[in-house]
Amino acid sequence: MTMPKEARPLRVLHLTDPHLMANASGQLLGVNTRDSLAAVIDEVLASHGQPDLILATGDLAQDSSEQAYRVFGERLSVFQCGSAWSPGNHDDAVILNRVASEFDAMHRRIVRGGWQFILLDSSVPGRVYGELAASELEFLEQVLSEYPDMPALVSLHHHPVDIGCDWLENIGLKNRESFWQVIERFPQVKVVLWGHIHQEQNLVRKGVRLLSTPSTCIQFTTGSAKFSVEPLAPGYRWFEFDADGSFTTRVRRAVNFSFELDQSSTGY
Numbered sequence: 001m002t003m004p005k006e007a008r009p010l011r012v013l014h015l016t017d018p019h020l021m022a023n024a025s026g027q028l029l030g031v032n033t034r035d036s037l038a039a040v041i042d043e044v045l046a047s048h049g050q051p052d053l054i055l056a057t058g059d060l061a062q063d064s065s066e067q068a069y070r071v072f073g074e075r076l077s078v079f080q081c082g083s084a085w086s087p088g089n090h091d092d093a094v095i096l097n098r099v100a101s102e103f104d105a106m107h108r109r110i111v112r113g114g115w116q117f118i119l120l121d122s123s124v125p126g127r128v129y130g131e132l133a134a135s136e137l138e139f140l141e142q143v144l145s146e147y148p149d150m151p152a153l154v155s156l157h158h159h160p161v162d163i164g165c166d167w168l169e170n171i172g173l174k175n176r177e178s179f180w181q182v183i184e185r186f187p188q189v190k191v192v193l194w195g196h197i198h199q200e201q202n203l204v205r206k207g208v209r210l211l212s213t214p215s216t217c218i219q220f221t222t223g224s225a226k227f228s229v230e231p232l233a234p235g236y237r238w239f240e241f242d243a244d245g246s247f248t249t250r251v252r253r254a255v256n257f258s259f260e261l262d263q264s265s266t267g268y
Contacts, residue, residue: 043253
């Protein structure tokens with residue numbers, strides 16, 4: 001008797017903080033952000049192949065330009081799957097969403113592979129810190145209520161927990177208590193995922209995996225009290241999700257990408 005072949009895991013690529021610019025030669029602390037994104041995409045294809053879904057969690061543009069968002073969408077065309085974009089503090093959410101609609105990347109809730117993926121907008125116009133509006137918290141509660149037995153991943157741009165960097169603590173999610181009050185009501189939430197901090201974190205809070213992903217350009221120094229960058233290669237996070245609620249994940253970096261980082265900067 002031939003046993004039925006088990007369905008393979010759902011493959012999800014997380015990209016964050018590319019900081020693209022309208023100018024093709026635009027740099028962030030000495031790093032050409034288009035080139036670094038290209039190197040990351042090449043690494044994805046070489047190391048993992050095609051994903052089934054891409055989550056992009058903010059600071060897609062450094063200059064909030066329509067051209068930068070269009071470049072991002074065009075760069076993702078090498079992947080044979082859809083993507084979903086959410087804004088960060090450097091983004092103009094209106095412009096981002098307008099361009100995202102052209103690339104069918106405005107989905108805020110995706111149900112695939114036995115999982116629910118939820119993208120929240122934590123951006124606050126004109127501010128570096130994040131906050132979830134009442135409407136965002138209501139949306140989160142609504143979509144989690146609709147699939148109480150389905151494992152879920154919730155993503156946003158700003159970090160909702162302390163991550164051990166003093167200078168980043170005041171520019172994380174301001175109303176994190178309200179966020180966690182919702183999350184704690186829904187035990188099917190397995191993962192909370194974010195960008196913003198340009199570094200890898202892998203934490204656990206009350207059984208929920210808390211994950212951040214390196215930027216596709218520059219990296220902030222882990223554990224630093226003041227603004228600091230370190231010459232780590234740009235990276236991404238890869239997930240494989242099983243319908244039973246289990247998953248695997250790893251961060252990988254484009255280590256062959258050559259760059260000269262301005263480590264003397266006190267900000268950007």
